[in-house]
Amino acid sequence: MRREQTLLQQLMEVTTKRKAHWILWKYGLSKMSFDELSEKYLDGVTEEKTKEYLFQEDVQQAIKRLLKIMHQEKMIRLYETYYDKAIKGDVNSAKFLMDFSKELFSDKKDEILSVLSNLEVDDDE
Numbered sequence: 096m097r098r099e100q101t102l103l104q105q106l107m108e109v110t111t112k113r114k115a116h117w118i119l120w121k122y123g124l125s126k127m128s129f130d131e132l133s134e135k136y137l138d139g140v141t142e143e144k145t146k147e148y149l150f151q152e153d154v155q156q157a158i159k160r161l162l163k164i165m166h167q168e169k170m171i172r173l174y175e176t177y178y179d180k181a182i183k184g185d186v187n188s189a190k191f192l193m194d195f196s197k198e199l200f201s202d203k204k205d206e207i208l209s210v211l212s213n214l215e216v217d218d219d220e
Contacts, residue, residue, distance in 0.1 A: 105160060110153040113137055117145055118157055122165070170199055 102124065106115035116136040119125045125132060129142050137145065148154045174195060180188035 102161065102164065105164070106157040109160060110157040114148055114151075114154050115157060117148060118154065118161060122158075122161060174199055 102119060103112075103115050106118055110118070113136050116125065116132060120127060120129065120132045127135070133139055133141070149158075174192070177188045177192045177195065181192050
């Protein structure tokens, strides 16, 4: 069974620990002030200097990874909101929830494999 990784660990798969901490701070996921962050993880670098990280490919990849994770969390909150409304009798919320559930819970890999398995290849070429 695979153990879940922390956000920091997931970001560190594509960038350095120092930059991963900075990204978490930048997106409001760190309780440290910038001065604390800089002292502890960034060797005293200034906030202005860290803005250069945004032009680095590893940082861009880590930010994309974080935004994707954050998007999933928002989708789950949206699902829960409409679920609560549907339970209380809101028909439009129930309809939305049915369609939204298909997207939220779909397994893209299974869908792609299903499409590929149904393709017919012409061997006459």
